[in-house]
Amino acid sequence: MESKRNYKGITITILSLILAFVFVIPLIWMVFVSFRHEGDVINNVLSWFKPPYTLETYPKVLRTSGMLTWIFNSLFISVVSTTATVVVSAMAAYALSKIKAKYNKYVMLFIIFGLMLPGEATIIPLYQIVKNFNLLDSYAGIILPGLASPMAVIILKGFFDGVPQELLDSALIDGCGLFRSFINIVLPLAKPALASIAILTFIGSWNNFLWPFLCVTSEKLYTIPLGIPIFNSSYTSGYVLPMTVNSIASIPVIIVFIIFEKQIIKGVTMSGIKG
Amino acid sequence: MSKKHKVLIASTLFLLPFLILYLTFTIYPMLQGLYMSFFKWSIIRKISFVGLQNYQKMLGDSDFWGALQNTTFFVVISTPVMVVVALILALICNRKSKFMKLFRVTFFIPSVLTVSVISYLAIFVLQPYTGLLNSFLHLCGMKIEPYWLANQHLAWVSIILTTIWWTVGFNMILYLSALQDVSEEIYEAASLDGATKTQTFFSITLPLLKPITKIIVMLQILSSFKVFSQILLITGGGPGSATRPIIQYIYETGFTKSSFGYASAISYGLFAILVVITLIQFRITREKEV
Numbered sequence: 118m119e120s121k122r123n124y125k126g127i128t129i130t131i132l133s134l135i136l137a138f139v140f141v142i143p144l145i146w147m148v149f150v151s152f153r154h155e156g157d158v159i160n161n162v163l164s165w166f167k168p169p170y171t172l173e174t175y176p177k178v179l180r181t182s183g184m185l186t187w188i189f190n191s192l193f194i195s196v197v198s199t200t201a202t203v204v205v206s207a208m209a210a211y212a213l214s215k216i217k218a219k220y221n222k223y224v225m226l227f228i229i230f231g232l233m234l235p236g237e238a239t240i241i242p243l244y245q246i247v248k249n250f251n252l253l254d255s256y257a258g259i260i261l262p263g264l265a266s267p268m269a270v271i272i273l274k275g276f277f278d279g280v281p282q283e284l285l286d287s288a289l290i291d292g293c294g295l296f297r298s299f300i301n302i303v304l305p306l307a308k309p310a311l312a313s314i315a316i317l318t319f320i321g322s323w324n325n326f327l328w329p330f331l332c333v334t335s336e337k338l339y340t341i342p343l344g345i346p347i348f349n350s351s352y353t354s355g356y357v358l359p360m361t362v363n364s365i366a367s368i369p370v371i372i373v374f375i376i377f378e379k380q381i382i383k384g385v386t387m388s389g390i391k392g
Numbered sequence: 393m394s395k396k397h398k399v400l401i402a403s404t405l406f407l408l409p410f411l412i413l414y415l416t417f418t419i420y421p422m423l424q425g426l427y428m429s430f431f432k433w434s435i436i437r438k439i440s441f442v443g444l445q446n447y448q449k450m451l452g453d454s455d456f457w458g459a460l461q462n463t464t465f466f467v468v469i470s471t472p473v474m475v476v477v478a479l480i481l482a483l484i485c486n487r488k489s490k491f492m493k494l495f496r497v498t499f500f501i502p503s504v505l506t507v508s509v510i511s512y513l514a515i516f517v518l519q520p521y522t523g524l525l526n527s528f529l530h531l532c533g534m535k536i537e538p539y540w541l542a543n544q545h546l547a548w549v550s551i552i553l554t555t556i557w558w559t560v561g562f563n564m565i566l567y568l569s570a571l572q573d574v575s576e577e578i579y580e581a582a583s584l585d586g587a588t589k590t591q592t593f594f595s596i597t598l599p600l601l602k603p604i605t606k607i608i609v610m611l612q613i614l615s616s617f618k619v620f621s622q623i624l625l626i627t628g629g630g631p632g633s634a635t636r637p638i639i640q641y642i643y644e645t646g647f648t649k650s651s652f653g654y655a656s657a658i659s660y661g662l663f664a665i666l667v668v669i670t671l672i673q674f675r676i677t678r679e680k681e682v
Contacts, residue, residue, distance in 0.1 A: 129484075129487070130487075130489055130491070133484045133487075133491070133495060134491065136481075136484070137491075137494065137495055137498040137499065140498050140499055140501070140502065140557065141498050141501065142524075143513050143514075143517050143524065143557075144501065144502075144513075146517070146524050147513055159522065159527075161527060161530065161531055162524065162527035162528045162530070162531045163531070165524070204409075205409045205410045205413065206410060208406045208407070208409060208410065209406065209407050209409075209410035209411070211406055212402075212403040212404075212406035212407045213407070216399055216402055216403040216406065217399065218399055218400055218403040218404075221403070224407065224411075228414070231414060231418050231419070233667075233670060234418060234422060235614070235617075235618055235662070235663065235666050236418075237618040237620065237639050238425075238618075238639075238642075238659045238660075238662050238663045238666070239421040239422060239425055239659065240639075240642065240643065240646070240659075241425060241428065241642065241646045241652050241655045241656050241659060242420075242421040242422070242424035242425035242428055242656060242659075243417065243421040244646070245424060245428065245652065246416070246417070246420060246421055246424055261413065261416075261417060262417040263417075264413045264417075265410055265413035265414035265417060265418055267414070267418075270410065295402050295406075299406075320504055323506070324504075324505070324506035324507065326506065326507045326508060326621045327620065327621055330621075331643075331647070341506065341508070342506040342507065342508040343508075345506070345508035345509060345512060346508050346511070346512065346625055349508075349512040349515075356516055356522070359512060359516065360516070363509045363512060363513060366506065366508075366509050367505050367509050370504050370505060370506075371501060371504070371505075373504075374497075374500070374501065374504045375497060378493075378496070378497060378500075381500075381504070382496070382500070382565050382569075385562055385565045385566070386565055386566065386569040389562065389565070389566040389607065389608075389611065
């Protein structure tokens with residue numbers, strides 16, 4: 118009986134490992150293809166993975182593709198978006214959680230309402246509005262529309278609600294104003310939530326495709342998600358250069374994910390459960 | 393200045409940056425879209441007021457219905473798969489084994505990649521003759537050459553499989569956290585009472601997962617209705633318009649055909665559908681709980 122149960126467990130583990138392999142094989146393949154010489158003849162599927170390897174396509178792609186510009190733009194836009202989103206939503210969440218104004222309840226409802234609005238259904242009017250502001254094809258035009266995140270405010274408010282009011286009251290008696298208690302008491306206590314939101318916002322912004330795709334026309338503003346399709350679509354048979362570009366775009370994100378796996382997964386859990 | 397006023401001013405100052413951005417880029421577009429839907433409006437400028445004509449046109453537009461049908465098809469097929477696969481993956485990650493973290497990381501990795509990488513990986517993996525999948529099939533001795541993206545049915549299979557691979561990790565994480573909330577003692581009690589693992593799963597675990605399943609189904613339906621980027625990049629809505637979803641039709645109407653007014657009307661059509669779905673789901677969720 119014991120050994121029978123054991124066999125079953127091992128079988129499930131093996132099947133799970135095969136499934137996990139299926140999940141990552143496209144990524145493993147991507148990296149191995151990027152290590153090949155351009156123009157290598159591939160006779161069967163296994164020869165993709167066999168040596169000789171080379172890193173020669175990496176500098177070549179970085180030199181010729183405009184990828185350095187895309188990386189810079191993606192980094193710049195993601196850093197600014199993340200910082201601004203965290204600051205703006207933490208301030209709003211603090212007001213809603215710790216400053217007792219009469220209209221808080223209505224503002225909260227109004228923000229929850231925003232959760233239900235499908236952003237994709239407003240691309241046309243949003244384009245028109247950004248155009249009216251003269252912000253199409255600019256960093257501000259890419260960044261500003263994504264900053265107000267109802268989800269971030271709601272999650273942070275939930276966290277701030279957990280900070281005991283007595284702590285703030287006694288700080289107030291010590292002459293610590295609302296602004297200082299925000300900076301010195303509430304924010305440090307909410308660090309884990311802020312970190313989760315920052316990481317999720319960063320990944321979301323780094324990967325954002327739809328809005329930059331509509332907003333950006335000039336090549337000098339391309340981000341990685343915009344550059345990749347343009348670059349890849351010019352190769353239909355050669356695999357090595359497109360896979361090098363894809364690897365450069367993915368490997369940093371995968372490394373960041375593996376390092377911050379716990380925070381990212383916590384952030385996903387919070388956003389799903391609140392949603 | 394009274395204390396009440398001070399509080400009001402402080403709270404307004406803290407809320408202001410968020411509210412300005414929220415009103416300008418979330419709420420205002422909703423109203424602007426409604427306004428635009430009553431006009432003939434090109435990509436350059438407003439042309440003329442047309443009343444409800446855009447909406448009338450929508451109801452008689454076979455391309456609109458085709459795109460809506462494609463989207464609905466995608467939602468109906470992908471939602472159950474996305475929920476069941478997510479549950480299976482979460483159960484795998486929740487089993488006590490040496491590989492717990494490995495499984496969790498692997499199943500979630502595609503979710504952190506950008507749609508552009510995902511889509512082009514899919515295109516190259518699915519390439520006839522030399523792509524990873526077909527050359528693997530050849531290695532297994534199969535003499536077939538499926539054109540994954542050129543055949544209408546296979547194109548759907550490709551899109552749905554790619555989307556599952558890319559996004560199932562989110563649902564899996566939600567299930568996993570719900571599974572981890574189930575206390576050990578319940579399982580111990582069940583096994584003391586002589587329940588088999590299958591019995592425990594169906595009569596204890598599944599019922600406990602009901603609330604999270606409702607949330608996942610709802611989030612999944614809403615997000616599947618908005619499917620666009622991966623289809624645009626993988627098949628471009630083709631072959632023909634066989635896989636073109638509603639958002640792509642809105643995009644093409646607005647930007648390719650320069651009919652911003654009509655595109656706004658279609659957006660409102662989609663918006664109405666999403667609101668109705670949300671209301672139906674709230675209704676169902678409530679009834680079951682009562």
